[in-house]
Each structure stands twice: as C-alpha cells, then as structure tokens.
Amino acid sequence: MNAVVVTGLGVTAPNGLGVEDYWEATLAGKSGIGRITRFDPSQYPSRLAGEIPGFAAEEHLPSRLLPQTDRMTRLALVAADWALADAGIQPQDLPGFDMGVVTASSSGGFEFGQGELQALWSKGSQYVSAYQSFAWFYAVNSGQISIRHGMKGPSSVIVSDQAGGLDAVAQARRQIRKGTPVVVSGAVDASICPWGWVAQLAAKRLTTRDEPSRAYLPFDGAADGYVPGEGGALLVMESEESARSRDARIYGEVAGYAATFDPAPGGERPPALRRAIELALEDAGLAADQVDVVFADASADPELDRIEAEAITGVFGPEAVPVTAPKTMTGRLYSGAAPLDLATAFLAIRDGVIPPTVHVTPSPDHAIDLVVDRPREAELRTALILARGHGGFNSAAIVRAFA
Amino acid sequence: METQQFTLDDLKRILIEGAGAEETVDLDGDIFDEDFEHLGYESLALLETGGRIEREYGIVLDDDILSESNTPRALIDAVNAQLGSGSQAA
Numbered sequence: 001m002n003a004v005v006v007t008g009l010g011v012t013a014p015n016g017l018g019v020e021d022y023w024e025a026t027l028a029g030k031s032g033i034g035r036i037t038r039f040d041p042s043q044y045p046s047r048l049a050g051e052i053p054g055f056a057a058e059e060h061l062p063s064r065l066l067p068q069t070d071r072m073t074r075l076a077l078v079a080a081d082w083a084l085a086d087a088g089i090q091p092q093d094l095p096g097f098d099m100g101v102v103t104a105s106s107s108g109g110f111e112f113g114q115g116e117l118q119a120l121w122s123k124g125s126q127y128v129s130a131y132q133s134f135a136w137f138y139a140v141n142s143g144q145i146s147i148r149h150g151m152k153g154p155s156s157v158i159v160s161d162q163a164g165g166l167d168a169v170a171q172a173r174r175q176i177r178k179g180t181p182v183v184v185s186g187a188v189d190a191s192i193c194p195w196g197w198v199a200q201l202a203a204k205r206l207t208t209r210d211e212p213s214r215a216y217l218p219f220d221g222a223a224d225g226y227v228p229g230e231g232g233a234l235l236v237m238e239s240e241e242s243a244r245s246r247d248a249r250i251y252g253e254v255a256g257y258a259a260t261f262d263p264a265p266g267g268e269r270p271p272a273l274r275r276a277i278e279l280a281l282e283d284a285g286l287a288a289d290q291v292d293v294v295f296a297d298a299s300a301d302p303e304l305d306r307i308e309a310e311a312i313t314g315v316f317g318p319e320a321v322p323v324t325a326p327k328t329m330t331g332r333l334y335s336g337a338a339p340l341d342l343a344t345a346f347l348a349i350r351d352g353v354i355p356p357t358v359h360v361t362p363s364p365d366h367a368i369d370l371v372v373d374r375p376r377e378a379e380l381r382t383a384l385i386l387a388r389g390h391g392g393f394n395s396a397a398i399v400r401a402f403a
Numbered sequence: 404m405e406t407q408q409f410t411l412d413d414l415k416r417i418l419i420e421g422a423g424a425e426e427t428v429d430l431d432g433d434i435f436d437e438d439f440e441h442l443g444y445e446s447l448a449l450l451e452t453g454g455r456i457e458r459e460y461g462i463v464l465d466d467d468i469l470s471e472s473n474t475p476r477a478l479i480d481a482v483n484a485q486l487g488s489g490s491q492a493a
Contacts, residue, residue: 062423062425062426063419063423063424063426064422064423064424064425064426064443064448065423066423067420067421067422067423067451068422068447126454126457126458127458129421129451129454130447130448130450130451130454131447131451133447
C-alpha cells in the first residue's frame with residue numbers, strides 16, 4: 001500500500017514564525033491574540049485579532065514578487081519555502097510535472113484588493129494595478145507557489161471557508177494517489193484590513209470582548225464568539241514511495257478524511273459533523289478507540305460548540321479522548337486553521353505531548369476531556385482534526401505516526 | 404510648449420516601483436538593447452509599467468507599443484514620440 005505522507009512543514013502563525021518558534025510558543029501557552037494594530041479598530045464592534053508580528057516580506061522574498069502580492073500570498077510563499085526546506089526538497093532538481101500545489105483560501109487577498117478599489121474610486125481606473133487581475137484571487141497562493149518552484153503538476157484551490165484547509169489536503173492526497181509524487185498543500189489566509197474585517201463581522205460570530213484572555217473561549221460557559229487570526233501552514237505531502245526513495249524524514253501519514261454538509265436550518269436531519277468523523281475513521285480503517293487526541297474546530301459559538309462536543313462524545317464516548325484547541329492562541333485562521341492543526345498534530349505525535357487550550361474553563365455541559373492550561377504528556381500515534389466552514393461545511397482528517 | 408524627455412533612469416525607476424527588480428539582473432549595466440524578457444519583465448510587468456508611465460506623463464500608449472517594444476530603447480523611443488519630443492533615447 002502506497003501511503004500519503006507528510007515530510008515538510010512550514011508555519012506562519014500569530015504566536016510563532018517558523019515551525020519550532022510556533023511549537024515552543026504553543027507548548028508555553030503563549031497567545032498571539034491582541035488588539036488590532038494593522039488599522040484603527042476602534043469604530044468596529046470587534047477589535048481583537050491574532051496578527052503575525054514581525055513578518056518583513058522583503059527579508060524573505062525577491063523584490064519582483066512584492067508589488068504583485070497580498071500579505072496572504074507573501075506569508076504563503078515563505079511558508080512554502082520553509083516547508084520545502086524542511087522536507088529537504090530542492091524543487092529545481094525534480095521534474096516539474098512531478099510536483100503539484102493544492103491550497104485552500106477563504107477570502108483571497110483582501111488587503112491588496114482594498115488598495116486597488118480605493119485607487120479606483122479616488123483616482124480612476126488607470127490607477128488600478130495590472131496585478132489586481134490575480135493578486136486578490138483565491139487561487140493566487142497556489143499559482144505563485146507553483147510559478148516560484150516550477151511545479152507544473154496538478155494545481156488547484158479549494159474554497160470552503162475553514163473546512164477548506166482539510167479539503168485541500170484531501171485533494172492533494174487524491175492527486176498523489178493518482179501519480180503526482182510531491183504536492184505542496186495546506187493554506188494561509190490573511191485579511192486583517194478594514195475590508196476583510198467588515199466581511200468577517202458580517203457573519204456575526206466574532207466576539208466583541210476586548211480582554212484577549214477572555215475573548216475566544218470555546219467550550220466555556222462564557223463563550224460568545226471567536227477571534228479571527230491570520231496565517232496558517234503549508235505541508236509537503238508525498239507518496240510513500242517518493243519519500244522513501246529520498247530517505248526523507250516522515251512526520252506521519254494522512255490516513256483518513258471525509259467531508260459532509262449540514263442540513264438546511266430547520267431540517268429534519270441531524271448536524272453532519274459526527275458523520276464526517278465516522279466516515280474519516282472508516283477511510284483510515286480505524287476504530288474510535290485508536291484515536292489518541294482530537295483537535296477541535298472550536299468555534300466558541302455556544303450552539304456550534306454543543307454540536308461539536310456531542311459529535312465527539314457520540315463517536316468516542318463521554319470524556320473518552322483528549323480534546324484540544326491550540327487555536328485559542330492564534331484565533332481562527334479560516335482556511336489556514338486546519339493545516340496549522342495538522343502540523344501541530346504531527347509535532348504532538350513527534351514529541352508525545354498535547355498542546356493546551358488556553359484561557360478556557362470547560363463548561364460542565366460538554367462531556368469532553370479538554371486539555372486546558374498546560375500541555376499534557378501522552379503517547380500519541382493517531383490524531384483527528386476537525387474543521388467546519390461557514391454555511392455547513394464539515395471536514396475531518398486523521399493523521400498517524402508512520403513506521 | 405515645454406517638451407519633456409523620458410530617459411532610461413525614468414524607466415528604471417518606474418520598473419522598480421511597479422514590478423521590482425530581478426536579483427540576478429544588473430539594471431545599472433548597459434541594458435538599452437536587452438530584451439525585457441531577459442531583464443525579468445514579462446508582459447504583465449510591462450502592462451503595469453506602461454500604466455504607470457501613462458499616469459505620470461499624462462499620455463496614452465497604444466497596446467501595440469507595449470507589446471512591440473521588446474527593449475528599453477524601443478519603449479523609451481515610443482514614449483518620447485508620444486511626448487512630442489521625437490528625440491532618441493540615447
């Protein structure tokens with residue numbers, strides 16, 4: 001059986017730039033959530049975000065790329081560079097058609113688009129950049145990574161809000177099974193600009209609190225919405241054969257995946273998250289008691305928290321498996337969230353430790369064993385990652401250690 | 404009417420502002436007759452450059468001029484022709 005494995009990780013997160021920086025911060029419970037600094041948020045009902053501090057694109061990327069890229073794409077290009085370096089892959093040494101790129105995107109390059117719209121209405125159409133033709137576009141991260149590294153194999157973008165991060169990895173897995181040896185996958189989202197912000201506010205699921213440690217509290221009785229963030233992770237995925245032929249270090253295997261869609265509001269059917277978990281287990285050929293940790297979607301909306309907790313206890317039993325949401329330290333990164341959780345799961349498996357959910361006092365209404373406050377040592381082989389997108393998307397992925 | 408001259412320095416400044424510079428290319432070298440492609444500027448970078456020249460100099464460049472001017476010399480000549488000076492770039 002030719003498994004699909006992960007050999008490289010690249011992370012850009014509000015609490016850490018680079019894999020080890022992020023992992024150290026995450027185990028230390030260091031949060032990257034604070035008052036927005038990229039614009040003055042005082043006139044908006046929500047004012048907190050997980051911003052990535054200290055990212056200077058010109059230190060990492062050639063000047064040719066800067067005028068044509070949104071912040072989201074710059075972060076994605078750097079995360080891809082780091083993931084490839086981590087995997088020990090020099091793309092120029094591989095045949096172009098043996099490498100593909102599949103990313104997810106939730107909003108596209110909003111900040112770039114906002115600048116061009118401002119130029120359009122204040123100065124006129126001749127002031128709109130030629131690069132607006134693609135710089136805002138959902139598929140731009142896939143395109144720019146593909147061009148930068150000469151990756152001419154199957155490339156695409158998946159748009160399903162926060163679930164997209166797992167859906168992209170699943171699509172990459174399909175492409176590898178169909179014969180492309182190496183695929184860069186995952187997602188980086190970043191739209192903390194006024195235009196991006198009002199778009200996020202429109203869903204009415206953001207917290208309006210101002211105290212970072214009391215703002216994003218999934219599974220807490222005080223949960224009242226989430227804090228958005230920017231960033232995410234890119235992963236180098238390979239066929240087992242490709243990884244073995246290069247003697248690559250293997251973080252683990254993407255062993256299972258499934259996606260379901262919720263019924264329309266007021267419908268007869270139950271929410272479909274539980275079904276996604278069951279189908280992912282079936283795809284991985286695993287029983288529920290073989291899962292060692294669950295990375296929750298953790299929406300911090302009381303109703304969505306209840307649905308998620310019930311899905312987890314429905315499959316695994318009450319308090320039967322440790323559950324964690326390290327995204328309490330980054331905010332919800334939209335399509336970037338689940339790839340970051342995947343990366344975190346591989347690091348957790350590597351080091352035998354479950355990173356914590358911070359600031360949360362679990363509500364007794366949820367019968368889940370939430371790992372809070374500090375990391376918990378545990379022998380880990382298999383992790384389940386959950387992600388839900390606005391509008392009814394549910395995705396579940398299972399990763400496991402690879403012998 | 405005062406005639407304005409569009410020079411290689413103007414072009415380099417606008418190229419860098421609008422499209423950056425390739426690390427492996429020395430724009431300060433003798434690039435008058437280098438192909439834009441060799442200098443690292445593909446058609447979209449030239450479209451952006453043309454738009455910036457039009458804005459700054461208050462002229463309109465035909466799409467043909469941008470697609471047919473393969474070198475800095477050809478583009479500079481075309482811009483100067485529009486500016487009414489008709490003078491050679493060098």
